[in-house]
Amino acid sequence: MSESLRGVLAMIAACTIWGLSPLFYKLLDHVPPPEVLAHRTLWSVIFFSGVLALQGRLSELRAALRGRKQVAMIVIAGLMISVNWFTFITSIQIGRATEASLGYYIFPLMAVLVGWFWFGERLGGLQWMAVGLAAIAVGLLSWGLGATPWISLIVSVTFALYGALKKQLPLGPVVSVTAEILVLMPIWLLLLAWYHGTGQGAFGLDLGESLLLMFSGPMTAMPLILFAMAARRVALSTVGLLQYLNPTLQFFCAVVVFGEPFTPWHQLAFSLIWMALAVFSLASLRQDRAARRASTALSESSAHVRNPASDGSANP
Incomplete structure (x- = not known):
């Protein structure tokens, strides 16, 4: 089995676990x-921590929690992913998993906006069109339902900000996630102590x-490890396309399994989002092909500079 195929299978497995996770958290809805x-x-x-211990990498975790600036970024990243997880779990318990799936559909487009605003990344015409279609979809859904889809917006914004923060952290995925949730552990331990102290645990x-x-815990960890494996083995454009499997499976769980309402306004909004993602994916594929062509041309040019005699026109 090739490394590329291993990466694709790892990405599919990660997105399948994420996409079907509503079924798991529905079992804990009480x-x-x-x-x-x-x-x-x-x-x-x-x-x-067990994974890092087996790999002999606990020292990397200790090193990650040094330096005020880095620790501050880790804390903020931890807050972002905690809000994201909390919103997702809550959406399932209150019967609004459809909105959560919409949020994960919107996330790539929100990440593009964060990249433009935060890192000054340039957006092409097709990317702006995709963002515009997503904005129209959210606006129409808000108007049609008489309420802003806050779950979708919170899920997409927190995950986009989380990604931007991780981009600036010089840490591996396992070390980074462990540090992010470890720094907030005192809060959750106090909360658990309160629940059990009051007899509600x-x-x-x-x-x-x-x-x-x-x-x-393992259900949270395994897809992240699989995603990290996939990211090292396949092109980013492939990763970007395969990740839509996650919200698609979430959407299936919400509408088909849980029987959540899917009104005409939902249908219109989702149609626009899917259209936006098609446009966005097309733009990403074009950029990826252009980058590969430029890389190939640069490699060929470098090879020619190193060995000019390989060009027949340069022979005497």
Whole structure:
């Protein structure tokens, strides 16, 4: 099996786990979202720390938590991913998983806007068109339903900001995520202590439920590890296209499995978002092909400079 195929399979596996995760969190819909999030964070830290220990890389985690600026960025990134996770868990419990899936569809377009605003990245005409279509979709959905789809916006904005912060952190994916959730652990441990101190804690009351809460850690960690594997082995354009499997499966869970309402306004908004993503993907593929052509031309030019005799016209 080629490395590229391994990467594609790893990406599909990661997106499948993410996309079907609503089914898992629906099993915990009677546990308050803050408690679910606290357990997800706790068991994720334990799992990630175990992985780093097996790899002999715990020293990297200690090194990551040095320097005020880096620690501050890690804390902010931790807050962003915690808000994202909390919003996602809450959306499933209150019957609005459809909005969460819309948020993950919007995320790539929001990430483009963050890149333009934060890093000064240039956007082409097709990219601006995609962003415009997404804005129209959100506006129409807000107008049609009489309420702004805050879940979609919070999910997409927090994940886009999280990605921008991680871009500036010189850390590997496992070390970075472990540090981000570790710095906020005191908050979640205090919350769990309060839940159990007041007799409201779910952990320990039922074996199956306790195992589900514990499994939220590996379930969080595995797709991130698979995603990291995929990112090293396949082109970014391929990663970008495959990641739409995640919100598509979430959408399937919300509408088909959970039976959430899918009004004509939802249909219109999702149609515009899918159109925007098609335009955005086309622009990304064009950019990727142009970059590869430029890289190939540069390599050929360099080879010619190093060995001019290889060109027949240069022979005496």
